[in-house]
Amino acid sequence: MSERILTYRQAVAEAMAEEMARDERVFLMGEDVGKHGGAFAASKGLFDEFGPGRVKNTPISESIIVGAGVGAALTGMRPIVEIMYIDFIGMALDAVVNQAAKVKYMFGGHARVPLTIRTAFGAGRGNAAQHSQSLETWLTLIPGLLVVMPSTPYDAKGLLKSAIRNDNPVVVIENKLLYGESGNVPEDDYLVPIGKAAIRREGGDVTVIATSRMSKFAESAAEKLAAEGIQVELIDPRTLKPFDMETVSKSIAKTHRVVVVNEGHNTGGFSNEISSKIMDSCFFDLDGPVVRVAAEDVPIPYNSVLENEVIPAEKDILAAVHKIMER
């Protein structure tokens, strides 16, 4: 595969462009996705390439953005809908939870909802309490939804393409601070499978499971720990639902120690779900309790000093690994 460097946002745009070129049923709909190219420039160029018929700029009406996506998906289209910030999904939650996720089951199977819901999450930009949350567990809670969280440009493209080709509602949760990150994105028409974790780094001492941007922090922490002689095996789940427990179990069978890092809140965040799954299936492989690194149970504050204290950082991951290695 040829080496080519793209940003995460370019990878997202390219995934959509390729799928729209491949399948005329695919279209994009959302706030400011047209000429403006999306609030995070992740649909830049699509309007010029595909026109207003397939790159539809909507009013600020989140409920109908998703709800109309469901209706279009039920009647033969494969919509991609964008909720600008995941914080706004509250305005659309009925369409996500009660419509998109439910209709297949509720109708006894005779419906398909090939709907991709793209949205952006995460703190660290001074966006304050209503534009910074990690609400993925609102979505992983709901049977009928698939939930992915890419952390690299490669995965952002490959997972999004898989989502668009999937016949289920897939929520693709992108990270605002990763849009500008660069990485290898081959020109090949590749897919990243939904439901398969990535081992970012192999190591025998401790397993660190970190989602989205937290996997970046975990990578730099792992570098420092390696210098101390602690070998981290770093797993990026990439898909939250369905969760790839097989990859995690194999790693824990080797390391016997695990740290789980997620930007969601300490109470009810996805790190808790991962911990529970580990307790269910890996308890006897563990040398000690799972250590969780999560955001404090407070709204995300505006001030950057406060904000960075609230969400997990590299130092928190280092501390967690040190704590677990001392036992």
Place this chain on the structure above:
Amino acid sequence: MEKQLDPKTIIDRYRLMLRIRFHEEAIKVLFTRGMIGGTTHLYIGQEAIAAGVVTQLRKDDFISSTHRGHGHMLAKGGELKPMLAEILGRSDGYCKGKGGSMHIASITLGNLGANGIVSGGLPIAVGSGISAKMRGTDQITVVSFGDGAANEGNTHESMNLASLWKLPVLFLFENNHYAVSTETSTSMAGNMEKRASGYDLPFVKVDGNDLEAVHFAAHDAIDYVRSGKGPFVMQGDTYRIEGHYYGDAMVYRSSSEVDEWRKKDPIMRVENLLVERGIMTEPEYKMVRAEIQQEVDEAVAFAEASPQPAVESIFEDVYSEWQS
């Protein structure tokens, strides 16, 4: 002279209205026998709207319905047996027993689903309109909603977007005067005509218990929508003869009010019309009633005999399969 429906169409619609009415009456009995879970919302009193509007759609048109959706489904070609089997939660039901009264749907019949969420069907109808337009067909979507849904944000978002994008959607506002216990005058500021006008949408209001009035208004509205001019809002004023759900004590309204509306029963009005125009005599329409009652009785027997779904089916149809 006012426009009149031809005798054959009147008889067809009459039979459908009876099918809806007797279906709902059968549900009352089944509910009383403890055979129906949760709650069930009956369409009794509103039959002329489903019969007058939905029957004029093509098979490939779509409807998006409400929690009070049995009538719309029967009017879109739904059959009594799988309807009642679904309401009893059985394996031969439209949703294999997983949906029940509030979620009856059939994509093949063009019913995008009854919907347990008030106003949940409107955005879906708008999406279906987007789809039809993008696929280059002249299919239309009719979305039924009540005076309760009229005050949900979804309704406003839907009318706004449908109007902006000139989508082939007929908004069918069935004002049955009650949202659970709350009377329309205490829940709805202004009126639907003004709201439609606010979104630049054409509007018509009819007596929703008058089959012919509903038919002719819907005919023009459907023509307008199908011609590509954009959405249309049609209001039918009617009355929910039963409670919000079957068994509702209805302390919020007087029995004299209900009695007044019973005098405007849409089925009784069609029967009067049949006799007045010499289409059928009373003994003749009573034979039709007996015939439809028998159809419903047979469907009830079918539903009661339908097997319970297999326990293993719990895990079926949560997701469509995909290759990883």
